[in-house]
Amino acid sequence: MRTFSIQLSVILLLSLVFGCQDANDKALPIMGIPTITESGDTIQHSIPDYTFIDQDSNQVTPATFSGKAYVADFFFTSCPSICPIMTKEMKRIYDSFDEDDRLMFLSHSIDTRHDSVPVLKEYANKLNIDHNRWRFVTGEKSEIYDIANAYFNIAYEDPDAPGGYDHSGKLILVDANRHVRAYCEGTDHESVTKFIEDIEILLHEKDLAASPSN
Amino acid sequence: MKKTLRLLLLIKNFIPPKKRVLWLAIPVFCILINCSHPYQQGERLYAVNCERCHGNDGEGFENLYPSLVKSGFIQNYSPSLACVISHGSHYLQSRQDKNSTGGMPENPHLSAIEVLNIVNFLHHKFETGFTEKLTTVESSLKNCEH
Numbered sequence: 001m002r003t004f005s006i007q008l009s010v011i012l013l014l015s016l017v018f019g020c021q022d023a024n025d026k027a028l029p030i031m032g033i034p035t036i037t038e039s040g041d042t043i044q045h046s047i048p049d050y051t052f053i054d055q056d057s058n059q060v061t062p063a064t065f066s067g068k069a070y071v072a073d074f075f076f077t078s079c080p081s082i083c084p085i086m087t088k089e090m091k092r093i094y095d096s097f098d099e100d101d102r103l104m105f106l107s108h109s110i111d112t113r114h115d116s117v118p119v120l121k122e123y124a125n126k127l128n129i130d131h132n133r134w135r136f137v138t139g140e141k142s143e144i145y146d147i148a149n150a151y152f153n154i155a156y157e158d159p160d161a162p163g164g165y166d167h168s169g170k171l172i173l174v175d176a177n178r179h180v181r182a183y184c185e186g187t188d189h190e191s192v193t194k195f196i197e198d199i200e201i202l203l204h205e206k207d208l209a210a211s212p213s214n
Numbered sequence: 215m216k217k218t219l220r221l222l223l224l225i226k227n228f229i230p231p232k233k234r235v236l237w238l239a240i241p242v243f244c245i246l247i248n249c250s251h252p253y254q255q256g257e258r259l260y261a262v263n264c265e266r267c268h269g270n271d272g273e274g275f276e277n278l279y280p281s282l283v284k285s286g287f288i289q290n291y292s293p294s295l296a297c298v299i300s301h302g303s304h305y306l307q308s309r310q311d312k313n314s315t316g317g318m319p320e321n322p323h324l325s326a327i328e329v330l331n332i333v334n335f336l337h338h339k340f341e342t343g344f345t346e347k348l349t350t351v352e353s354s355l356k357n358c359e360h
Contacts, residue, residue, distance in 0.1 A: 077317050078317045078319060080266075080319040081266075083265040084266040084275070084279065085266055085277075088275055089279070091275075091276065123278070123317075125277070126276060126277040126278040127276050127277075127278055128277065156233050162319075163319065
């Protein structure tokens, strides 16, 4: 009986030490492969500069998301395969953080031929979203395809793919310092639910709003 | 379902009594596991071709993917439903809103019989009371101008 109570108190003690980390204490990692400079400094993977045009013909650059976190994805409006599910999941995330100005959304169209500004505008209108918080962008095809890699996505034209383009469906969480902090499969409901928890953790980080976008 | 049962009871009389149990058990078993409605193929085709956008219950999504629940093409019986399924927005733009940039894709891979199966599944799902014939679908598909 005595050994049992010792065991029990050890378990209780351990659970006190390790079990009491609430969401505020958790931190998301900085994802991607860091580069090490000649002087030995470590530079974390970050999203490079870009210039795109959104559904209201506004220029979208990293400054658009200054001091904010954002969720990025790659899609095209006429995509018959994975995009409808991705868009529904993106909207679920958007609705989860309704009226939380600290989080924005950036959807890159990979169909630069068809998805013109008016097409993106109609798509955004039909989704019933705030155009300031969720930007649907188009731009130079090569710039979009290149930046997809920085977001751990791939995108390319493929005449054999449904709709003519092939791409991965990852949703990427980027913080105010342009670092990737979490990702999920945009077609997997469970994965997205976990992703929403990750976004909450990031938004709890005290310095999110204060961070300069460098 | 009721018709099938009545048919089975009729057939029963033609089977020798000793083998009756076995001969009846097999179809009854099949009915129990499979045939909740006769539009199984249409249901499977819907799941593969339509559900991602229009949803499991045809509820649609925001204003992006139209709800099928009150769709005029289904509720008011229209032979053009076959054209909508087969040609998507290209057909709709030619008939209704020419400025629409709607994104329903074409489904050229669907045969007339598969389109028919989807049409009949939709009429069954939304309880319109309509059923469609293959000849009607075939002639509709020949005349979908867009």
